[in-house]
Amino acid sequence: MTQSPRATRRRFLDGLLASAASPVAAAGRPKAAPESDAARASARIAMRRIPSTGEAIPAIGLGSWITFNVGRDPLARERCAEVIRAFLEAGGSLIDSSPMYGSAQETIGHGLAKLGAAGRVFAADKVWTGSGARGPEQIETSRRHWSVARFDLLQVHNLLAWEAHLGTLFAMKAEGRLRYVGITTSEGRRHAEFERLMREQPLDFVQFSYNAADREAEQRLLPLARERGIAVIANRPFRQGDLIRAASRRPLPVWAAEIGCSNWAQLLLKFIVSHPAVHCVIPATGRVDHLRENMGAGVGAMPDPAMRRRIVEAVAGL
Numbered sequence: 001m002t003q004s005p006r007a008t009r010r011r012f013l014d015g016l017l018a019s020a021a022s023p024v025a026a027a028g029r030p031k032a033a034p035e036s037d038a039a040r041a042s043a044r045i046a047m048r049r050i051p052s053t054g055e056a057i058p059a060i061g062l063g064s065w066i067t068f069n070v071g072r073d074p075l076a077r078e079r080c081a082e083v084i085r086a087f088l089e090a091g092g093s094l095i096d097s098s099p100m101y102g103s104a105q106e107t108i109g110h111g112l113a114k115l116g117a118a119g120r121v122f123a124a125d126k127v128w129t130g131s132g133a134r135g136p137e138q139i140e141t142s143r144r145h146w147s148v149a150r151f152d153l154l155q156v157h158n159l160l161a162w163e164a165h166l167g168t169l170f171a172m173k174a175e176g177r178l179r180y181v182g183i184t185t186s187e188g189r190r191h192a193e194f195e196r197l198m199r200e201q202p203l204d205f206v207q208f209s210y211n212a213a214d215r216e217a218e219q220r221l222l223p224l225a226r227e228r229g230i231a232v233i234a235n236r237p238f239r240q241g242d243l244i245r246a247a248s249r250r251p252l253p254v255w256a257a258e259i260g261c262s263n264w265a266q267l268l269l270k271f272i273v274s275h276p277a278v279h280c281v282i283p284a285t286g287r288v289d290h291l292r293e294n295m296g297a298g299v300g301a302m303p304d305p306a307m308r309r310r311i312v313e314a315v316a317g318l
């Protein structure tokens with residue numbers, strides 16, 4: 001099979017990343033204070049290279065659907081700001097939102113303003129309107145909600161009106177007003193059309209559902225992303241909470257300790273980010289304790305293929 005230049009470049013960069021794992025993971029970050037778990041996680045969190053540029057991003061990101069849709073309730077907003085603080089302290093960067101998520105964008109904007117952190121996140125949002133003409137206006141409203149200078153990544157949400165929106169996003173990228181362009185889907189919807197766009201459009205990112213219980217993407221989308229040199233964001237890692245709730249009713253398998261997992265969240269997330277085509281997983285949470293558990297999945301040993309099979313079997317038995 002002929003390799004695309006992106007795929008060749010990706011393999012080269014992956015080699016560099018693997019051969020210098022900890023120096024790259026720690027690049028540009030302050031040295032960890034010995035007493036701080038967050039700082040230790042920050043220094044060691046697994047990084048992945050975006051194939052189209054080689055830029056490294058942390059493998060654990062943060063979703064915002066439902067959990068950050070808290071309206072203007074001041075206490076709830078402060079709680080979400082603390083989640084963002086803990087996320088950044090643990091070395092996180094990519095936050096994902098959408099105009100579809102109620103007040104989530106404003107909650108993120110409030111947190112970033114409070115923490116003075118608008119320049120420290122990898123801001124990933126979406127365009128979600130059936131009208132191509134309304135796309136630019138919606139994107140500008142979203143940007144104001146986030147209070148960022150520009151988005152790092154904009155994705156066409158659920159492929160809605162993709163013909164019109166992709167033109168807008170590629171034009172923004174060409175003008176330097178956007179860094180990366182992507183598309184999203186979830187729960188296995190429209191995979192055939194999604195696959196066609198992955199083949200035909202110069203996408204930087206794709207986002208779809210992938211976890212140890214929902215593995216359809218292993219058949220076509222994940223191998224295709226590798227072949228085409230497209231970065232992958234995995235959404236719904238906990239099936240919107242159902243998977244982690246079911247898992248938490250069972251004892252954690254003793255062998256989870258072999259890859260440094262002390263809870264189910266870490267086992268489920270490590271399964272996802274150990275797939276070689278996945279660049280970032282975006283669990284959503286409104287709780288600092290859960291956030292810290294999730295960020296722990298970016299640290300330490302990752303499951304090998306045999307351990308990945310054990311995780312699938314354990315999840316099938318839930």
Ligand SMILES: NC(=O)c1ccc[n+]([C@@H]2O[C@H](COP(=O)([O-])OP(=O)(O)OC[C@H]3O[C@@H](n4cnc5c(N)ncnc54)[C@H](OP(=O)(O)O)[C@@H]3O)[C@@H](O)[C@H]2O)c1
Pocket residue numbers: 062063064065066067096097157158184185186207234235236237238239240241242244245265282283284285286287289290291293294
């Ligand atoms: N088409 C699309 O573009 C699309 C579709 C779906 C999702 N997404 C993106 O993907 C993100 C993630 O998906 P999701 O929000 O559907 O759900 P998810 O991340 O699979 O699950 C979120 C749920 O898990 C719980 N949780 C998180 N960490 C936990 C932990 N350590 N222990 C126990 N419970 C935990 C959260 O509750 P607590 O608040 O109590 O922690 C929340 O109820 C979304 O937020 C969104 O950004 C995109």
